[in-house]
Structures are given as C-alpha cells and as structure tokens.
Amino acid sequence: MPSKHEPGSLGQDQTHEETGVELPRQYRVLLHNDDYTPMEFVVDILMNIFFKDEIAAMRIMLNVHNEGHGLCGVYTFEVAESKIARVHELADQAEYPLRASMEED
Numbered sequence: 001m002p003s004k005h006e007p008g009s010l011g012q013d014q015t016h017e018e019t020g021v022e023l024p025r026q027y028r029v030l031l032h033n034d035d036y037t038p039m040e041f042v043v044d045i046l047m048n049i050f051f052k053d054e055i056a057a058m059r060i061m062l063n064v065h066n067e068g069h070g071l072c073g074v075y076t077f078e079v080a081e082s083k084i085a086r087v088h089e090l091a092d093q094a095e096y097p098l099r100a101s102m103e104e105d
C-alpha cells in the first residue's frame, strides 16, 4: 500500500496541482427583491426548486426582502442555469417580476 503522500495513493490531502484533478466551477444562485412578488410565492420557490425546508426558505426570503438579494444555493453551471430558468418560468406564468441570477463562487 503506497503511503498517502506518494503519487497514485488514495489519500485526500493532495492539491489539484499535484493530482491534476480539477473540481467543476461552482456558481451562487441569487434571488432578487421586488415590490410585487408575494412572500409566500418566494417561500414556495425556495422549497420546491432549491429544496429548502420551510424555516430556511422563510429566512432566505426575508433576507432578500430586507437586503435586496440573497443566496439560494451553490451549484454547477448547468444546475444553476436550470434552477434559474425554472424560477423565471414559474414567476412569468404567475405574472410576478421575481428574478434570479448566478455568479461564480
């Protein structure tokens, strides 16, 4: 069994410079405040699209309401993109101006 500092070992303490293994880039998905989307709609979005429990969803919604924007979660590009598309789809359908965006973590 090679020691965990040898190349090819199973140790998890090597840097990606040593292993050449790159982690996928991660993106923060943000929700933005507006004056028209009902609070309950935002809580439902956070529970159904971002899988938050009711307490966490309420906390994030109030943070967005008070600060202007708030973090929903951190995902790979494709997952972030599809969650944002789903938020916009549901908001558009309900005719609310709710918007989400992403930025690299």
Ligand code: TYC
Pocket (backbone or CB within 6 Å): 031, 032, 033, 034, 035, 036, 037, 038, 039, 042, 061, 062, 064, 065, 098
């Ligand atoms: N500001 C909205 C209201 O007072 C609630 C709200 C919260 C809207 C979060 C958007 O992302 C949002 N009804």
